[in-house]
Amino acid sequence: MYLQDKPLLMIKFLVKRLLLTVPTFIALMFVTFVAIRLVPGDPVEVRTGERGISAERLAYFRHELGLDQPVWKQFVDYVWQLLHGDFGTSLSTSEKVLTEFFTLFPATLELALAGMLFSIIIGIPAGIVAAVKRGSWFDHTLMGAAVTGFSMPIFWWGLLLIMLVSEGWGLTPVSGRIDMIKFYFEPVTGFMLIDSLLSDQKGAFLSALHHLVLPMIVLGTYPLAVIARMTRSSMLEVLSEDYVRTARAKGLSEFRVISLHALRNALIPVLTVVGLQVGSLLAGAVLTETIFSWPGVGKWLIESIARRDYPALQGGILLISSLVIIVNVLVDVLYGAINPRIRHAG
Amino acid sequence: MRAETSIRETVAPPTPLRAFWDSFSQNRGAVGGLLVLIGIVVLAIFAEFIAPYSSIEQFRAFSKLPPAWVEGGNWAFPLGTDALGRDILSRLIFGARISLFIGIAVMVVSVIAGVSLGLVAAFLGGFVDSLIMRVMDLILSIPSLVLAILVVSILGPSLPNTIVAVSVVYLPNYVRLVRASALGEFSKDYVIAAKVAGVGPLRLMFVTVLPNCLAPLIVQAALGVSNAILEAAALGFLGLGAQPPTPEWGSMLADSREFIRSNPWIVTLPGLAILISVVSINLFGDGLRDALDPKLRRS
Numbered sequence: 001m002y003l004q005d006k007p008l009l010m011i012k013f014l015v016k017r018l019l020l021t022v023p024t025f026i027a028l029m030f031v032t033f034v035a036i037r038l039v040p041g042d043p044v045e046v047r048t049g050e051r052g053i054s055a056e057r058l059a060y061f062r063h064e065l066g067l068d069q070p071v072w073k074q075f076v077d078y079v080w081q082l083l084h085g086d087f088g089t090s091l092s093t094s095e096k097v098l099t100e101f102f103t104l105f106p107a108t109l110e111l112a113l114a115g116m117l118f119s120i121i122i123g124i125p126a127g128i129v130a131a132v133k134r135g136s137w138f139d140h141t142l143m144g145a146a147v148t149g150f151s152m153p154i155f156w157w158g159l160l161l162i163m164l165v166s167e168g169w170g171l172t173p174v175s176g177r178i179d180m181i182k183f184y185f186e187p188v189t190g191f192m193l194i195d196s197l198l199s200d201q202k203g204a205f206l207s208a209l210h211h212l213v214l215p216m217i218v219l220g221t222y223p224l225a226v227i228a229r230m231t232r233s234s235m236l237e238v239l240s241e242d243y244v245r246t247a248r249a250k251g252l253s254e255f256r257v258i259s260l261h262a263l264r265n266a267l268i269p270v271l272t273v274v275g276l277q278v279g280s281l282l283a284g285a286v287l288t289e290t291i292f293s294w295p296g297v298g299k300w301l302i303e304s305i306a307r308r309d310y311p312a313l314q315g316g317i318l319l320i321s322s323l324v325i326i327v328n329v330l331v332d333v334l335y336g337a338i339n340p341r342i343r344h345a346g
Numbered sequence: 347m348r349a350e351t352s353i354r355e356t357v358a359p360p361t362p363l364r365a366f367w368d369s370f371s372q373n374r375g376a377v378g379g380l381l382v383l384i385g386i387v388v389l390a391i392f393a394e395f396i397a398p399y400s401s402i403e404q405f406r407a408f409s410k411l412p413p414a415w416v417e418g419g420n421w422a423f424p425l426g427t428d429a430l431g432r433d434i435l436s437r438l439i440f441g442a443r444i445s446l447f448i449g450i451a452v453m454v455v456s457v458i459a460g461v462s463l464g465l466v467a468a469f470l471g472g473f474v475d476s477l478i479m480r481v482m483d484l485i486l487s488i489p490s491l492v493l494a495i496l497v498v499s500i501l502g503p504s505l506p507n508t509i510v511a512v513s514v515v516y517l518p519n520y521v522r523l524v525r526a527s528a529l530g531e532f533s534k535d536y537v538i539a540a541k542v543a544g545v546g547p548l549r550l551m552f553v554t555v556l557p558n559c560l561a562p563l564i565v566q567a568a569l570g571v572s573n574a575i576l577e578a579a580a581l582g583f584l585g586l587g588a589q590p591p592t593p594e595w596g597s598m599l600a601d602s603r604e605f606i607r608s609n610p611w612i613v614t615l616p617g618l619a620i621l622i623s624v625v626s627i628n629l630f631g632d633g634l635r636d637a638l639d640p641k642l643r644r645s
Binding site: 023024027028031035038039144147148150151152153154155156157159160162163167279280282283284286287290301302305313317320321324325328 | 481487488489491495496572580584599607610629
């Protein structure tokens, strides 16, 4: 391939992938639209309570909510509203769902990024060492730990860590993002770690960090296990390739062979796995946030169910899934950028 | 003696089952997992005979007892009792039945649906194929637990609905797997030969092609059982799964959350039960994969 073609090809690839998501988005809107109509309980009755209302009032409300329109018209209106950034209004707080979501989302993002970072920083080096020292006690221990992490019911893992670290040793707080009695500041970035530094209040950053440690470990455990396993097996595969043997035959140091020649190629599949964890991180965030009372979108979603706040549930699911779709496209494109074979096959 | 056996084995080529077992039994983790799994299955099947009490009988005089070996424990209740005075050991044993049932039911439902959809997609191609695959993309784009929550909130929380919800979540894995391996098979000579011989489409799909896609499918199904158990326990923990007094492990954990400070073992034991069963199934599944799928063997 000629060098000057590269950017053009990348753009073509990106556009193609983005166009492929359009049917998925339409289907997603359709599913959330249908789902909310299948949920037991009439939306008008949910608003008016159990006492009931007169027939005219009912008709008025139905008209107000557009429920007297034919279903296809309702769907078109729904899509039209979504395209204009209107994701509905929460029944319990009367706030716009979009506003509520993006007020809470930074907390989830901070937690998810911390969990991801934790799993990458530990998982990749551990996987490499296990592959290089294949069959050693380290390898066996790590793989045993990985199967355990992989099988861990994370809601229990969270409770266990709270019992040990918070209740037993008194090292970390049990819930929330920061000590709210001691510290208060307006959110700037929405990331507690950054905001606490910006606030110039003594100890605020440490308090935020203390609150983050346990949720981060709990959320990062599953991806950590997956990444360590993947790195190990991908590294093992690469280490048996001819070019690694050539590099060794040239007399390169073992460190250079592993870090320069083997690692680069071994990390390609690991990157995809990391990208694919985004969905499972968000699913894990639902549980982690519930256990640690972390004020993010996962906890909000569960509370919306408990409150029968279906517009919030509908909007929340739509927004979370859209994020996952977009991130998956980005991962694909990034993958295409470092592995030309995919680009051509696509 | 030893030499004799090995000579006989080299003379007669091992049957596929024998070859499988030879490879499988070399993996100590897998064999260990299988043994534990058999133990759990036995507990689940014979729960009535093994469990000392019923899962819902309340011994009000003995509530929140610690396990017997801890100070204040009582050997009448080996693993202690919960807040309502129910024997935890008995509840865990009956819970094994529920969790295994959910895991296997989800696996069966999603395998049947997944194999059918995957084969149809691969066989018909074109519009049907795109339609099925786009729907699967959609399911995959919604985080698993969030999707399960959505399905449960539509259908209402109960044990059967948990099974439906978790099956939907894991359906795409099977569809994609079967479609991919069926597409690989369709271009092979034996399929063309079968077509030339006049084999009908259904027979071609299920009798000619499917058996050749089985190895990865079996592995996926084994790991699917453990995933389903975890997912169902998570739903139970959130109060969206099996409803009380069903002794489901996840909901047992949720019930005991408030005693985390005063009576930690009530929280610890159900989680340990989930972890042990899921680990044993995963070890078994890893062994299956190594033994059945030569491409991935010993990696």
